[in-house]
Amino acid sequence: MGRFVKYVLIVVTILILSLMTLWATISTWLPKVASLWLPTGTQLIFTQPPELIKRGISLNGIQFLAQDCFLADAGPLTLIYQDQQWKLHGKSLDIDTHCLEKLTTEDTSGKEDTPLSIAEIQKQLPAFSLSLDRLSITPWESYSGRVDITSNQQGQRVSAQGNLLSGAATLNDRQMLTLESLSLHIPDSNDVIQLKGEIQVPVSLDAIPEQGNIDGEFVTTYVDKPLLLKLNWQQQDGHLTVTPQDEKESLLDVPWTLEGKRLVVSQGQWRWPYASQPFTGGISMTLTDWSSDYNEANIEARLNVVTQGSAGKGNAVLTFAPGKISLKDSDLNFQLTGKMNEEQLSLYTTIPGKLSGTIANPTLNLLSGSLLRVTGAVTPDIYLHEARFPLAGIKVTDKGISGRLQTIINASHRYWGKYKLHLDGRSRDFWIDQGHWEWNFWGNGDMPPMKAKWDMSGKGEWNDSLINLQTLSTGFNHLVYGQVTVNKPRLILAEPLSWNRAAGEYHAGWQLQAQKVAFDNGGYLPPSTLNIQFFGQDPANFQWKGDLSTKKIGPIKLSGRWDGERIRGEGWWPEQSLDVFQTLLAPELGFKIRKGTLYAQSAFSISETQGIEAGGHMVVKDGGMWLKDGELSGLDFVMSYRLKDHVWQLGPKSPVKLRVKKLNNLFDMSNITADLQGYYPHTERQPVRLTNVGVDMLQGHIGMQELRLPQKDPAILTVKGVDLSELFTILKPKQFTMSGKVDGELPLYLNHPDWLVKGGWVENSKDLTLRLDKDMVQAISDDNMATGDIMDWLRYMEIRRSRADVNVSNLGLLTMDAQIEGFNPTKNAERLVKLNYHHEEDIFQLWRSLRFGDNLQDNLQQIFSLPKEQN
Numbered sequence: 092m093g094r095f096v097k098y099v100l101i102v103v104t105i106l107i108l109s110l111m112t113l114w115a116t117i118s119t120w121l122p123k124v125a126s127l128w129l130p131t132g133t134q135l136i137f138t139q140p141p142e143l144i145k146r147g148i149s150l151n152g153i154q155f156l157a158q159d160c161f162l163a164d165a166g167p168l169t170l171i172y173q174d175q176q177w178k179l180h181g182k183s184l185d186i187d188t189h190c191l192e193k194l195t196t197e198d199t200s201g202k203e204d205t206p207l208s209i210a211e212i213q214k215q216l217p218a219f220s221l222s223l224d225r226l227s228i229t230p231w232e233s234y235s236g237r238v239d240i241t242s243n244q245q246g247q248r249v250s251a252q253g254n255l256l257s258g259a260a261t262l263n264d265r266q267m268l269t270l271e272s273l274s275l276h277i278p279d280s281n282d283v284i285q286l287k288g289e290i291q292v293p294v295s296l297d298a299i300p301e302q303g304n305i306d307g308e309f310v311t312t313y314v315d316k317p318l319l320l321k322l323n324w325q326q327q328d329g330h331l332t333v334t335p336q337d338e339k340e341s342l343l344d345v346p347w348t349l350e351g352k353r354l355v356v357s358q359g360q361w362r363w364p365y366a367s368q369p370f371t372g373g374i375s376m377t378l379t380d381w382s383s384d385y386n387e388a389n390i391e392a393r394l395n396v397v398t399q400g401s402a403g404k405g406n407a408v409l410t411f412a413p414g415k416i417s418l419k420d421s422d423l424n425f426q427l428t429g430k431m432n433e434e435q436l437s438l439y440t441t442i443p444g445k446l447s448g449t450i451a452n453p454t455l456n457l458l459s460g461s462l463l464r465v466t467g468a469v470t471p472d473i474y475l476h477e478a479r480f481p482l483a484g485i486k487v488t489d490k491g492i493s494g495r496l497q498t499i500i501n502a503s504h505r506y507w508g509k510y511k512l513h514l515d516g517r518s519r520d521f522w523i524d525q526g527h528w529e530w531n532f533w534g535n536g537d538m539p540p541m542k543a544k545w546d547m548s549g550k551g552e553w554n555d556s557l558i559n560l561q562t563l564s565t566g567f568n569h570l571v572y573g574q575v576t577v578n579k580p581r582l583i584l585a586e587p588l589s590w591n592r593a594a595g596e597y598h599a600g601w602q603l604q605a606q607k608v609a610f611d612n613g614g615y616l617p618p619s620t621l622n623i624q625f626f627g628q629d630p631a632n633f634q635w636k637g638d639l640s641t642k643k644i645g646p647i648k649l650s651g652r653w654d655g656e657r658i659r660g661e662g663w664w665p666e667q668s669l670d671v672f673q674t675l676l677a678p679e680l681g682f683k684i685r686k687g688t689l690y691a692q693s694a695f696s697i698s699e700t701q702g703i704e705a706g707g708h709m710v711v712k713d714g715g716m717w718l719k720d721g722e723l724s725g726l727d728f729v730m731s732y733r734l735k736d737h738v739w740q741l742g743p744k745s746p747v748k749l750r751v752k753k754l755n756n757l758f759d760m761s762n763i764t765a766d767l768q769g770y771y772p773h774t775e776r777q778p779v780r781l782t783n784v785g786v787d788m789l790q791g792h793i794g795m796q797e798l799r800l801p802q803k804d805p806a807i808l809t810v811k812g813v814d815l816s817e818l819f820t821i822l823k824p825k826q827f828t829m830s831g832k833v834d835g836e837l838p839l840y841l842n843h844p845d846w847l848v849k850g851g852w853v854e855n856s857k858d859l860t861l862r863l864d865k866d867m868v869q870a871i872s873d874d875n876m877a878t879g880d881i882m883d884w885l886r887y888m889e890i891r892r893s894r895a896d897v898n899v900s901n902l903g904l905l906t907m908d909a910q911i912e913g914f915n916p917t918k919n920a921e922r923l924v925k926l927n928y929h930h931e932e933d934i935f936q937l938w939r940s941l942r943f944g945d946n947l948q949d950n951l952q953q954i955f956s957l958p959k960e961q962n
Contacts (some may be wrong), residue, residue, distance in 0.1 A: 133157050147171030147178075148394060160190035176218035176243075187229040188451040191419055203729075209212035209266055209292055216242050230489045231778070233278045258286075266292040266482060270305065280313040286320070301326060309333070314365055318342065324349075345374060354378040367434055372396040387417035389748060398432045405432040407440060416450050423447075435468035436475070442482060455487040457494075472505040491522035496530070510536025511545075524556040524592055529892065531903040538729070542571040549584070560584060574611035579603065585622065595628040601637075613677035617642035623649070631655030643671040657698040662707075664691035669714050681719030687726060688712045695734075705734040718756055725752025741779065742768035760788045773800045781806075790814040791832060798839070805838035805849070812856060831859030844901070851897035859890035861913070888924060905934040 138152035147170045155163040164551040166183035199230045220241045227235035236253020250259040258273035273286040288305030307320035314337045323330060327350055333343035345359040359374030372395045381388035397404065407429030414423030423446040431438040442461045448454035461482035468474050478500045485494035496516050503509040529552035537544055549563035566581030586600025601623045608616035628632025633653055638646035644667075651660025669687035676682045693707030714726030727750040730739025733740040739745050751763035763786045769779025778799050785794035793815035798806035816830035835853035840846050865887045890913035898906045911926040 115542075122157075133162070144169065144171070146173060157190040157193035160193045161185075161187060162190035162193075163187075176220060179219065179221045181221075181223045183225040184223050185227045185229070187451065189229065191449050191451065192236075213246070213264060213266075215264075216247070218243050228666075230345050234275075236905070252872070262292065270294050277311075280312065282309070284309045284320075288322075300305075300324075322866030352380055368399055368432075370396055370398060386419065387415055387421075389413060390416050390423065395429075396431065403432065405429050405430040405437065407438075414446075416446075419449055421447055421450055421453060436465060437467050439464040439466075448488070452489045457482045457485045457487075459483045461485070469502075474503050474505075476501045476503065488520070491520040491526040492518050493520055493526075494518060495805070496528070508537040508539045510534060510545075521553065526555070528553040538567070538570075539574075541567070543567040543569055551588075556591060558588075558590040558592065560588035560599070560886055562587075575611045578606040578609070580606075586624065588625075590629060592629065597629050598624070598626040600624045610677075613679060614675040616644070617674060627652070635660070641671075656699075657696050659696045660694070662691075662693045662695075662708075664689070666690040670712065681717075683717040685715050686716060686724075687716075702737065703734060705732075707732060719844060721756035723751065723754050726750070738777070739771045740769075741771065742766075746782065758788050760786050762787045769800070788813070789817040795839075798841075800841065802841050806838050808837040808839055810835040810837070810853065814857065828862050829859060832856045833859075833893075835895075835897075846898065847901050847903075848897060848899035852894060854894040855890060855892065855899065859893055859913075861888040861911075862886070863888060886915070887914055887917055899934055903934045903936075905930070905932045907931075 096595045134156050136154040137150065138154060139150075142812065143148045150165075150168040150170075151168060153165045154161055164185045165181055168179065168181045170179050172178075221239070223238045225235055226238045234253060234256040236250050236251055236256055238249070240249045241247065244264070244458075246261060246263040248261045251257055254276060255276040256274070259271040261269050261271065262275075263269070268290040270286060270288050270290070275282075275284040275286075276282070277284075284307060286305060286307040288303065288307075290300050290303040290305070293300055293634065295344075300327050302321065305320075305322040307322075309318040309320060311318065311936065312338075314335060316337065316856050319334050319336055321330075321332050321334075324347075326350055329347050329349065331343065331345040331347070334341040334343045340362075341360075342363065343359075343361045345356055347354060347356045354377070356374060356376040359376075361372055361374060363370040374392075374394050376390065376392040379389045390411060391413045393408065394410075395406060395408045399405070407427065410425060412424040412426075415421060416423055425444050425446060427440050427442040429442075430441060431440070440463050442463065442884060443458045444461065445456045445458065446453050447456065461481040463479075463482060465478040466475055478498065481495075481497045482956035485492060485496070487493075494517070496514070496518055498512070498514040500512040502511075512532070512534035514530055514532045516528060518526065518528040520526035521528040529550075531548075531550045533546075533548040535544070535546045542591075545565065545567045547563075547565035549560065551558070551560040551562075553559075561584075563584040564581065565583075566579065567577075568579065570577040570580060580603065582601065582603045584599065586598070586604040588599035590597045601621075603621040603623075605616075605619045608619060619639070621637065621639045623635055623637035625633045625635050631653070632655060634650070635652065636648075636650040638648050640646035645664070648663040648665070649660060651658060653659075666688050667690070669689055670684045673684050676684070689709070689711050691707065691709040693705060695703065695705035695707075699701050708729070708731040710730075711726060711728040714728070715724040716722070728748070730747040731742055731744065732747075733743050744764035746768035749763070749765040749767075752761060754760040765781065765785075766783040766785050767779070769780050770777035771779060773779040778801060780800075781798040782796065784796075784798070785792060792811045793808065793813070795806055795808050800805065811834050812832045813834075814830070814832050816828070819828045819830075832855070833853050834856045835851065837848050839848060843849065865886065888911075890911055892912045895907050895909040900906075907928075907930040909926075909928040909930070911924075911928065913924055913926075914922060915924065
């Protein structure tokens with residue numbers, strides 16, 4: 092008995108040790124055992140050995156490989172037995188459908204597969220629950236979410252909950268599959284698809300469901316009504332329709348027939364009335380010989396689209412030649428051929444290609460001869476003579492586009508002229524923010540409005556989320572606009588443009604150069620350079636700074652920001668000498684800047700909705716220059732401004748001020764003042780006012796209190812204490828002179844229908860003297876003795892009272908009526924002499940001559956030379 096117990100203990104110990112050894116090495120031997128039932132070339136890997144927990148086991152991770160590709164990767168798992176059922180919980184499960192291509196297919200010819208019965212499978216399933224916190228399937232990672240599966244005697248239920256995908260379905264013990272709900276959100280949009288319905292599952296998995304009825308609703312921003320989906324079938328015949336809510340005509344109407352392993356769609360119709368023009372077309376398809384596990388099938392299909400544009404009807408046809416679509420290895424040729432018209436545009440396509448790879452992640456290869464051409468009017472101003480897109484050799488997968496990418500554009504703008512652009516590059520698995528694309532571009536064109544020819548070239552690359560524009564150079568032979576000619580301006584990329592979309596980093600450096608800016612009057616700007624740097628998050632959100640300078644002018648500091656809708660900026664012009672502007676003055680003017688300083692500051696914003704807004708100020712101090720016939724000194728100028736809605740506001744807080752200490756030209760003028768405040772263009776509600784206008788000249792003062800535009804009241808030009816001796820000294824009349832001071836007022840009208848000056852007057856403020864040249868008096872006396880006696884009285888006069896009434900028409904006709912009272916002290920101091928004088932003159936011609944004294948002298952001589960009876 093003792094020996095028997097001893098043997099039993101030994102056996103039990105061996106069993107325990109064996110079980111412990113098997114458990115400790117489970118991660119080694121279990122994958123090998125499992126490989127007996129797994130497809131060839133696949134393997135199961137335990138990332139860490141399992142651990143025992145209360146009522147179950149814990150696994151830190153399991154991986155399933157197809158050759159070297161991770162087809163499935165499960166995170167931590169726990170399996171426990173509780174409440175008479177198995178409960179499996181996992182943190183995550185990632186499935187990569189690209190790895191399906193790695194699965195090998197064994198030859199099973201000669202073997203008969205027994206169809207699996209769904210009812211039998213349901214009976215053999217134990218009661219269990221499976222929950223995954225996250226299920227992700229590549230390339231549809233955006234639809235990842237939580238998945239729960241339960242199984243009991245009544246049937247099975249699966250539910251999913253994610254940001255873009257949610258829903259639930261049940262399979263009862265009578266093999267009726269009920270789609271309780273399914274909600275699918277399209278990424279990066281507000282489009283939603285919702286489905287529900289029932290399907291009678293067939294007895295075996297190799298059969299097609301005999302009947303079903305599925306209803307759905309598709310809400311999209313492209314259509315203002317929900318789209319109702321309806322799929323139903325009974326035995327061999329079925330129908331799929333998509334119809335806008337409350338409408339009778341369907342957008343998609345596809346009848347189909349199923350006979351054995353042959354599915355035929357014939358006379359299917361589709362339409363899309365929501366574009367700029369309605370699109371219509373037909374659908375036909377034949378699907379045959381699918382495998383028992385629905386892994387592959389043969390397909391032949393044809394789809395066409397009919398369009399209508401200004402060039403007439405267009406018809407493009409997409410055909411799929413008889414070929415194979417497969418879960419693992421598809422082989423299907425297709426071709427898109429025809430013409431599509433869209434309003435003024437026509438698209439011509441010849442695109443042969445081949446579809447290969449898995450149906451979940453197909454590979455699209457465009458074959459030799461693939462070409463897309465576009466012609467027509469893009470806008471009323473831009474006409475596309477031809478845009479060519481050679482597509483041969485391009486490969487498209489869910490990873491992106493690979494191959495040579497080319498574009499040749501030949502177009503013209505109604506105003507800006509003709510241009511031709513080229514882009515040539517190569518991509519490798521490129522899609523937005525993934526893969527690599529490098530390119531070169533160049534082009535040239537004419538710009539008739541500027542009488543210019545231009546050219547452009549550059550190169551860059553897009554590597555994952557990093558866009559790098561390495562070089563860019565564009566320039567003109569010259570620009571001619573009005574009276575300005577810019578010689579050889581050129582914009583270059585001084586610092587490569589780099590935009591990291593993932594990190595939100597953007598920077599670039601630009602430089603605009605011009606050899607010379609010439610003006611028709613002879614002035615010019617020497618070589619100019621504008622430097623600007625961008626730095627920020629992206630091209631729709633960045634800051635910029637730079638400077639503008641010529642050989643001597645500046646540098647003017649610039650800075651600002653762009654937020655995608657509005658560009659804002661500021662400019663600072665540091666104080667510098669005015670003589671840097673000497674080149675702007677035409678040589679024939681004879682002006683020479685000799686002193687003075689200038690500084691300025693400005694802020695501005697530019698947007699599509701509000702246009703240009705700006706504000707700032709400019710200050711000139713102690714300016715001075717030599718004139719052709721004189722000198723200006725002590726120039727002070729202060730101007731502040733705002734620009735909004737195409738209206739300039741001058742002096743928003745304080746008037747624009749002009750002060751000149753001295754101006755010596757035809758007259759000596761000093762203490763020149765003028766203030767300006769208001770709006771341009773001006774309106775009744777937003778007038779402009781010129782005030783505090785004054786100048787000291789001829790030992791007197793000429794001023795104007797206010798000129799308002801639009802004008803309601805006349806602007807009164809006042810004359811105070813102007814010395815006539817100073818005036819006559821400057822005008823240098825040959826035959827007479829006057830001395831003394833005069834005052835006056837000239838009401839100025841700028842919008843009167845008849846007058847420029849109406850009701851003006853000039854009169855003496857103190858006694859005046861008049862002296863006639865004795866030779867002129869003698870010559871008049873020799874011609875007429877009676878007139879000579881009168882002239883002898885006027886030869887020297889002391890004028891106690893004089894007044895001239897002045898009017899000037901808007902045609903420039905000056906009318907002056909003068910009354911003069913005085914005496915000749917050399918003849919008889921008590922004998923009063925009265926003189927009435929009427930004068931008319933074209934004042935515009937008078938201003939041009941600037942010799943008022945000679946004209947007055949000639950008129951006086953004519954008057955006093957008349958015979959006595961005509962006087």
